[in-house]
Amino acid sequence: MKLSPIVIQLLSLPMAALAFAPPTQLSKLSASSNSRTTTQHVVLSMAGGEGGDKEWVKALLDAGGGTKPGQFEEDMKMKGLLGPNKGMGNPKLNANSRLIAWLETEGDVYLSESSTWGEAPHPMAISTETVDEITNESSGRGLLARRSVNDGDELLKIPIDLCITRKSARKALGKDALQNGINEYLAIACQLIHEKYVLGEESFYEAYIGVLPEVEEVNPTFTWKDEELDFLQGSPVVAATRSLQMKLRREYDDLLGGEGGLIEKFPDRFPKEHFTFENWVWAFTMLFSRAIRLRNLQVGERLAMVPYADLINHSAFSQAFIDARESGDWLFKDGNEEVILYADRGYRQMEQIYISYGQKSNAELLLLYGFALERNPYNSVDVTVSIAPRTAAVAAANEGIEEDPLAQQKVDFLAAVGRDQTVDFPCYADRYPVEMLEYLRLMMMTEEDTRGKELADFDFSRTISAANEAAVLQSVVEAVNYQLDLYPNSEEDDANIIKDKGLFRLLTYNQRMAVRHRRNEKRLLKRTLAALEKQIRNKGLDVDGLKRAEGSTLGDVLKGETRKQKTALEDRLEKMGLPV
Numbered sequence: 001m002k003l004s005p006i007v008i009q010l011l012s013l014p015m016a017a018l019a020f021a022p023p024t025q026l027s028k029l030s031a032s033s034n035s036r037t038t039t040q041h042v043v044l045s046m047a048g049g050e051g052g053d054k055e056w057v058k059a060l061l062d063a064g065g066g067t068k069p070g071q072f073e074e075d076m077k078m079k080g081l082l083g084p085n086k087g088m089g090n091p092k093l094n095a096n097s098r099l100i101a102w103l104e105t106e107g108d109v110y111l112s113e114s115s116t117w118g119e120a121p122h123p124m125a126i127s128t129e130t131v132d133e134i135t136n137e138s139s140g141r142g143l144l145a146r147r148s149v150n151d152g153d154e155l156l157k158i159p160i161d162l163c164i165t166r167k168s169a170r171k172a173l174g175k176d177a178l179q180n181g182i183n184e185y186l187a188i189a190c191q192l193i194h195e196k197y198v199l200g201e202e203s204f205y206e207a208y209i210g211v212l213p214e215v216e217e218v219n220p221t222f223t224w225k226d227e228e229l230d231f232l233q234g235s236p237v238v239a240a241t242r243s244l245q246m247k248l249r250r251e252y253d254d255l256l257g258g259e260g261g262l263i264e265k266f267p268d269r270f271p272k273e274h275f276t277f278e279n280w281v282w283a284f285t286m287l288f289s290r291a292i293r294l295r296n297l298q299v300g301e302r303l304a305m306v307p308y309a310d311l312i313n314h315s316a317f318s319q320a321f322i323d324a325r326e327s328g329d330w331l332f333k334d335g336n337e338e339v340i341l342y343a344d345r346g347y348r349q350m351e352q353i354y355i356s357y358g359q360k361s362n363a364e365l366l367l368l369y370g371f372a373l374e375r376n377p378y379n380s381v382d383v384t385v386s387i388a389p390r391t392a393a394v395a396a397a398n399e400g401i402e403e404d405p406l407a408q409q410k411v412d413f414l415a416a417v418g419r420d421q422t423v424d425f426p427c428y429a430d431r432y433p434v435e436m437l438e439y440l441r442l443m444m445m446t447e448e449d450t451r452g453k454e455l456a457d458f459d460f461s462r463t464i465s466a467a468n469e470a471a472v473l474q475s476v477v478e479a480v481n482y483q484l485d486l487y488p489n490s491e492e493d494d495a496n497i498i499k500d501k502g503l504f505r506l507l508t509y510n511q512r513m514a515v516r517h518r519r520n521e522k523r524l525l526k527r528t529l530a531a532l533e534k535q536i537r538n539k540g541l542d543v544d545g546l547k548r549a550e551g552s553t554l555g556d557v558l559k560g561e562t563r564k565q566k567t568a569l570e571d572r573l574e575k576m577g578l579p580v
Contacts, residue, residue: 102206103158103308107162109158113125123147124143125146134375139313142352144353145348148348149347151344153342153343154340156339157338157340158307159338160297160336160337169188169190184302185284185303190275192287194274218370220289221367222367228510231515236483241367257272262275286305287303292309295324314357315356317354320343341355361381362379362517363381366517371513372517381525383424383476385436386421389406389410390404390407391404391407394407406455419439423436432476440472441463444468449467469541470541470542470546477536480529487521487522491523
């Protein structure tokens with residue numbers, strides 16, 4: 001077989017250089033149809049061993065799923081992933097292009113679908129429209145796999161200098177205005193307003209600001225109208241929403257709009273026509289829904305708005321997290337830092353890429369991000385537990401209330417461990433926190449349980465007595481039932497609303513989210529009740545005449561419990577990691 005001059009030239013290159021040869025160069029090896037298969041086999045076998053450059057060359061050959069440049073975007077257009085009019089005249093698509101050009105120009109970020117010397121094709125592309133796979137609700141922009149992605153593949157690298165941080169905010173607006181130690185959220189919020197509303201097209205970040213959504217595209221509950229919040233009546237998220245709304249107003253007045261605020265002190269840098277409360281709410285909508293906590297920076301962890309990376313949507317089942325590292329290769333570091341993301345699993349071409357925003361309940365997601373998940377293993381509902389100790393003063397003021405001899409000890413104990421008498425605990429579908437049981441075991445203690453011992457001598461992480469545990473679990477049942485009674489309608493009512501698809505689509509996006517959310521809360525609470533009732537039965541706590549603790553500080557093993565009692569020494573050994 002006679003090799004062409006191009007083949008001879010490529011075979012004479014060092015193996016490392018050949019491994020980074022673009023597909024356009026490699027494709028020239030197939031100039032002769034008779035020798036195409038044989039020639040490519042020679043080049044690939046010369047590229048290196050298994051798991052090395054051989055796979056790299058194959059990846060380059062297969063880049064984009066074997067499609068020509070621009071083919072992936074054509075496929076997205078056909079699938080409706082470029083938004084209305086298949087991308088023609090779509091302002092979102094234009095904004096995406098400007099963002100990519102800015103990243104490539106200002107940050108030397110390689111986002112091309114084609115390979116080049118030393119760079120593989122970028123594995124992702126921006127979709128202007130994504131939808132929730134279960135509810136079919138719009139979830140805005142997202143990033144899709146441009147080609148097949150393997151577990152562990154590097155997905156993106158963004159220089160930290162392109163991010164908006166407290167450091168960049170102080171540089172942009174002055175260290176005399178945003179002084180050292182200012183809260184990161186407040187500082188970044190000020191810069192976001194500065195870049196979007198004050199500088200506008202003159203902003204260095206104009207291309208990035210251009211892809212940030214408006215408030216109504218995100219819709220966190222702290223931006224909802226009162227009539228929309230009414231759809232969440234009974235849900236604990238309403239109280240959290242009201243609290244956050246008041247906090248945002250206080251922070252705005254204290255830092256910007258109030259007497260002696262930055263608008264008054266520095267009117268040139270903080271013009272009042274731009275630093276309005278409405279724009280402040282927009283800035284915090286961006287922060288709560290998009291800011292990323294980078295934990296491995298040289299200066300420690302920092303909050304940052306990371307262009308491009310913040311387009312990735314959330315999945316409760318993802319194990320991928322965005323973080324930072326020192327830039328450079330494994331041998332030579334350049335002293336700079338970059339934001340990095342690796343794939344936590346394999347993705348097919350056109351599949352949406354996900355990361356985790358953290359183990360967040362639907363209430364937190366709805367409050368800060370504007371959406372809730374139908375399937376969320378971390379979903380929970382806060383249940384309020386409040387038991388007022390029957391002190392002498394309480395007994396005297398309330399006829400028929402007997403004084404609890406341990407009441408003052410309980411009050412003092414709660415104060416010592418930093419607990420209030422009214423506490424909110426998250427309840428999950430099949431479990432509840434140990435802290436809630438500890439609290440209730442303390443509050444349900446009687447003199448018969450203590451047998452003269454001090455409350456501090458008891459280990460409240462364990463069962464105190466059968467009678468005490470029965471009272472504890474029954475208290476949780478009552479607390480969950482109380483929470484269910486706060487909703488004005490039943491789970492079945494909500495299910496019927498959702499089932500009537502024609503009627504359901506007439507509701508606004510926020511109203512639909514509210515109905516789904518409150519229904520899922522009720523379902524979770526009912527499952528919690530079922531789990532509690534089963535536990536009460538299995539432990540034999542649904543009978544009368546249960547025994548008290550008789551002064552034991554180790555706790556009684558109840559029916560249905562398989563653990564053995566541990567001494568204090570065994571506990572210490574276990575905490576040290578030693579086998580017990």
